[in-house]
Amino acid sequence: MIIVLIGYMASGKTSIGKRLAAKLNYTFIDLDDLIEEKENASVTEVFKNKGEVYFRKKETEYLKEVLAMSGNIILSVGGGAPCYSNNMQDILDAENAKSIYLKATIPTLAEKLMRKKAKRPLIAHIETEEAMAEFIGKHLFERSPFYSQAEIKVSIDYKTKDEIAEDVLSVLF
Ligand SMILES: Nc1ncnc2c1ncn2[C@@H]1O[C@H](COP(=O)(O)OP(=O)(O)O)[C@@H](O)[C@H]1O
Ligand SMILES: O=C(O)C1=C[C@@H](OP(=O)(O)O)[C@@H](O)[C@H](O)C1
Numbered sequence: 127m128i129i130v131l132i133g134y135m136a137s138g139k140t141s142i143g144k145r146l147a148a149k150l151n152y153t154f155i156d157l158d159d160l161i162e163e164k165e166n167a168s169v170t171e172v173f174k175n176k177g178e179v180y181f182r183k184k185e186t187e188y189l190k191e192v193l194a195m196s197g198n199i200i201l202s203v204g205g206g207a208p209c210y211s212n213n214m215q216d217i218l219d220a221e222n223a224k225s226i227y228l229k230a231t232i233p234t235l236a237e238k239l240m241r242k243k244a245k246r247p248l249i250a251h252i253e254t255e256e257a258m259a260e261f262i263g264k265h266l267f268e269r270s271p272f273y274s275q276a277e278i279k280v281s282i283d284y285k286t287k288d289e290i291a292e293d294v295l296s297v298l299f
């Protein structure tokens with residue numbers, strides 16, 4: 127089975143994915159880490175040197191590769207992955223795949239992203255929490271139609287990583 131974690135930046139896809147993989151003894155794959163490895167550059171460097179369009183092409187290419195893999199995998203994708211190309215449909219159509227949306231409210235995301243924006247080129251320039259919340263509001267409005275197609279939704283507000291991992295496990299098994 128491939129469990130695909132989707133959701134907005136800083137909703138916890140990467141860190142919850144790691145925990146779930148350890149608990150289930152599944153292979154953990156983070157799509158951003160895979161891109162960094164294959165491109166031999168950080169996400170920030172890829173955005174800066176090759177542009178976002180190039181990043182999106184690579185994201186789509188490696189997503190297809192992972193979805194075609196066999197075995198038990200937890201796949202954490204970047205926040206934009208479901209929203210470009212045919213990626214969300216490919217996730218839904220993949221045999222053996224289950225999609226999970228880690229869902230958060232705007233204030234939760236704004237607070238998390240103010241602390242964790244440095245490595246995220248789309249929001250690194252935003253200076254105040256108020257401006258961050260405004261940006262996220264608009265961005266989530268565009269992205270929610272993709273995220274909402276996930277088979278399973280788990281709310282993450284006010285929860286610890288362990289609580290979120292437990293909630294995901296309880297809806298899955
Ligand atoms: N529920 C949580 N409680 C506290 N910190 C969290 C929680 N979820 C994520 N974090 C922290 O927030 C940051 C962003 O999480 P990350 O897993 O990278 O999110 P994503 O991959 O969705 O962008 C990380 O530093 C992570 O440790
Ligand atoms: O939402 C996005 O478009 C992005 C999210 C990032 O991943 P995380 O969601 O893991 O931060 C990373 O792929 C890149 O900075 C673009």
Ligand SMILES: [Mg+2]
Nearest residue numbers: 139140203204
């Ligand atoms: Mg991540």
